[in-house]
Amino acid sequence: MERAAGRAAALQKPRVILALLLLLALTCVMLLDGYLRAEVGGDQRVRSGASSSDVPEDVLDGGPILTFRGGEATSLSVPDKTIALTFDDGPDPTWTPQVLEILKKYDVPGTFFLVGSMISRYPGLVEDTVEQGNEVGVHTFTHVDLSYQSEARMTREIEQTQLALAGAAGITTTLFRAPYSSETDAIDNYSWPVYKRLGEDGYTSVFIDTDSDDWKRPGVAKIVKWATPEDGEGASVLFHDSGGERSQTIEALPKYIEKMRAKGYTFTTVSGVMAEQRGADATAPAAGAGQTDPAGQGGTEAGTGAGAGADAGTGAGTGTALQAAHREAGGATLYEGKALIAAVAVAEWTVPALSVGLMVVGVAVIGRFGMMLLLARRHYRQRNRRRFGWGPAVTRPVSVIVPAYNEKECIANTLQSLALSTHPIEVIVVDDGSTDGTSEIAHEAARSLGMTNVRVIRQENAGKPAALNNGVRSAGHDIVVMMDGDTVFEADTVRQLVQPFADPGVGAVAGNAKVGNRDTLIGAWQHIEYVMGFNLDRRMYDLLRCMPTIPGAIGAFRREAVLQVGGMSEDTLAEDTDITIAMHRAGWRVVYQEHARAWTEAPGSLKQLWSQRYRWSYGTMQALWKHRKSLTDKGPSGRFGRVGMPLVVIFQIVTPVFAPLIDVFTVYSMIFVDLQAALLAWLAVLALQLCCAAYAFRLDREKYRYLLMMPLQQLAYRQMMYLVLIHSCITALTGGRLRWQKLKRTGEVGTPAGTS
Structure with a gap:
């Protein structure tokens, strides 16, 4: 499997290069256009008097x-x-x-x-x-x-x-x-x-x-x-x-x-x-x-x-x-001149087109921020009303499925957190052909913790979807909770997560994933992204009843709903998005439970982060394409196609792909137009994002000190995410295939003591 993953990674290198070349080409076009427009005109310049003693x-x-x-x-x-x-x-x-x-x-x-x-x-x-x-x-x-x-x-x-x-x-x-x-x-x-x-x-x-x-x-x-x-x-x-x-x-x-x-x-x-x-x-x-x-x-x-x-x-x-x-x-002069004219023609067409794109992207970005803030506030007020409830309390036991592949660093911490659960559970660890002794460590951890409700199932390596399906088939209860092998739950997480199932129309529940290793620069950037991007988005989508993804780190499903849609599919790399859309189309409601929190270990290096986000982006595109016919679905089950699909395409693919225009035009304006005005405009956009992030942190009761990392995040981290998405688009357009790649874990996320 490692050799196959290596070959798959090698096949992606040309696409990474192509993504970088596209960005370089855009930059060159902008620089050429700016150079063409610099200094032209203005014959009013008056030079101060100078000596002419050297002139005959x-x-x-x-x-x-x-x-x-x-x-x-x-x-x-x-x-x-x-x-x-x-x-x-x-x-x-x-x-x-x-x-x-x-x-x-x-x-x-x-x-x-x-x-x-x-x-x-x-x-x-x-x-x-x-x-x-x-x-x-x-x-x-x-x-x-x-x-x-x-x-x-x-x-x-x-x-x-x-x-x-x-x-x-x-x-x-x-x-x-x-x-x-x-x-x-x-x-x-x-x-x-x-x-x-x-x-x-x-x-x-x-x-x-x-x-x-x-x-x-x-x-x-x-x-x-x-x-x-x-x-x-x-x-x-x-x-x-x-x-x-x-x-x-x-x-x-x-x-x-x-x-x-x-x-x-x-x-x-x-x-x-x-x-x-x-x-x-x-x-x-x-x-x-x-x-x-x-x-x-x-x-x-x-x-x-x-x-x-x-x-x-x-x-x-x-x-x-x-x-x-x-x-x-003649000769080289003629051909170089024609090449220059051709390049300028491209720039003359490209820059105005990009300007229009910039306006569209700007409106979309600001509209998204406005929509997220408005709907997130409404969602928060609805869910935190004193009289709000899903129905009778759900107290029956549930099955927690933990797919694991080479999780020796993390699996003991995961089981330790589940041992503290305030809700009755059975735990099913599905060892997907690990070679590092994950199953043995899981057995030993269960024994040392006195957990008699833990089963470890071993299977040949077949991938995460297969491991989850194996767990669902083996589950003894009608509600299954799925979590990653590098994730830990708070004691009250499972109880909070399953309460929405009091509503018989709810088929799945998304939990609130938190970055556990947030004290590094890369971790802090992802922490901001999780709180602001993912969780504000989920509040918005929940209120609109078109939640696109149940996160793999924390999600709960009705077992019958999972079986009804055919289980976790191996058709895409985003099996969580795939099954979520499938459940919408089957008529089930998918909701967000912000009080159910899970702490996950985010990638600790830029290379691992690129690998993870590339898989997420590409997998999301695969899932959207797979379910493209949802656009014509009728009745209540067609709500995702009518509302969710357009929003996901606009906000998670189209807008992010063209969002670099904001940064490119900012640099362009600083160099060729008006440095002060461009800088003020960029700071205004940053202030707007900070306001949104601060509000998201307030809703999640997070400490604001991490927002100090946000300006640097806009300058570095965001650019990387743009390249990842462009890379994913190129892979999708060229028909490339991508295999699952295992991320390196450290096990530094232990049993949570609460929000920090």
Whole structure:
């Protein structure tokens, strides 16, 4: 059996890896989306004055086009009566198409300095821009001021934008405009090294002569006025097609074009200016001929991003001056660019979908808390009324069945607790093929305790369901209590547990399972989970008459009801959930008795905890699938299908699977949105959970000191439970099978002295 369990565990490893990969993929998608949206927009940034002593005077006083021909800084001016119309911060799905339509209508070319993250999100707009005959340049990937970034960050900003261009339009470019730049006289000692470095890599840096300041939204007339150069001078003029609300820009642009044409101006691109200043031979070779760099740099590629995989001697498009700054992307650059665009497309679809899922999960979680608190309070008040009773007191003897497999550490403590029972019982220990002397220890414990009401039945190893069925068949009384071999009862537990059977419609009773080894960190986390999650849930389900599970640690059944539904089934790993649903469908009522308490030994290591919860989660899914036809059951026996099944699926499977969205979006918001607001929201959710947990502890008369562990539980323990559930879902979807696995016990849970 150990070899079989080992093989089964080995088969689960790929599914664990797949679960972790899914979580990693989700994290990567969120990080990519956050990175795409970081820093974009906001041209209002004003840099404090800085020295420009390192910048050559002829650059500060020169034209708006800066190249480093032969390693020497050279600036070019726009010829008189010529406008190089430039647009920053795009593309934008609202404003860029309108700008393109205006330029097409007036047959005017533009030079668009594009933000890489926006290119990645709207690649179709970039392709339209290039195909229309416009020119494009790099405006960094996240619209960050490169003057204050490391060299590695600067390289990433440029290369990633070039990859985005390659993926969107199949080109790279030699043009660059720095975010937050203006005229050349604003170059300082912080920004000058950036332009020098990029110039050495083959980039042409483009500044402005005239700024429309359209981002201020001053009105159409002022935009047109501010964009107009004085005295017939040529100018590199700045507009924006993204980064904010640009309706005034759209209205002003045609008026501006008409006004400038009326003044005798012509429109060109940055490359057009360079061609006119240096001569067409330097920038517009015949199609198919070796093309030199538009800045006269002998065909040097635009850095590693512009040049990687590109053919330096091939011009894009028709090879005209309008497209001279473009390079055809190929090789690794092209494929990496397309991969980037594809990844962004996935992120663009995934994140909004997850946002909707987050809202649904948030509503479900809060709704569940509200429902649990309301119904648990009502349940508590009903069951603790002075006049409440199930009927005549149940005093007849009952059979206690203890299935045991290698329980040498615990079985003596279990029998010792039963020896103190205030209710008449017979004890049936079913030794399921133990190899550690469990049956001998049980015999010896019974003799030493003077228990004449103990029978030990040995069987070949066949599993817990078979052991329980053997015990039921051997039981001498009409009520059977089932408990685990690592569990101990309080003296009054059995008496409390069987009282609901005074109602002839009750077929099974769930008891109140407590974590006995709660003084470790893992034990404390499980203690909180048991009190808050399991027992509040059971109060709610009891009131709704759709209890989904009788815990294996403590449950009582009418023997005839167990036999009626065919006993404990081996079809699932959650035989307790399976039989509980079966009893609902057979017309029996299942209730919760919070005063019947059992103390169980919870897993003491993360590995054992994972194994246990994985089995529970997977077994619950198996049981729900087995009883899926309960959804169409009619009459009183169909109540579980109508009420319980949807609640269990929503609250115990769907919501927990997607609950990590809360944590993922919290981290996402802290990094990319608003740290303080995200932290406050997370603390608010934690406070809500603490209130629910505190109320549950109050109902169960538990000490509140364990709640100090709850914040850490949310950060670590809960994430593990998410992974366990995802692992279980993957196993279920892939048709995997899981065997019972024995947990290691220590026997540290002794005869209880009461709640601690």
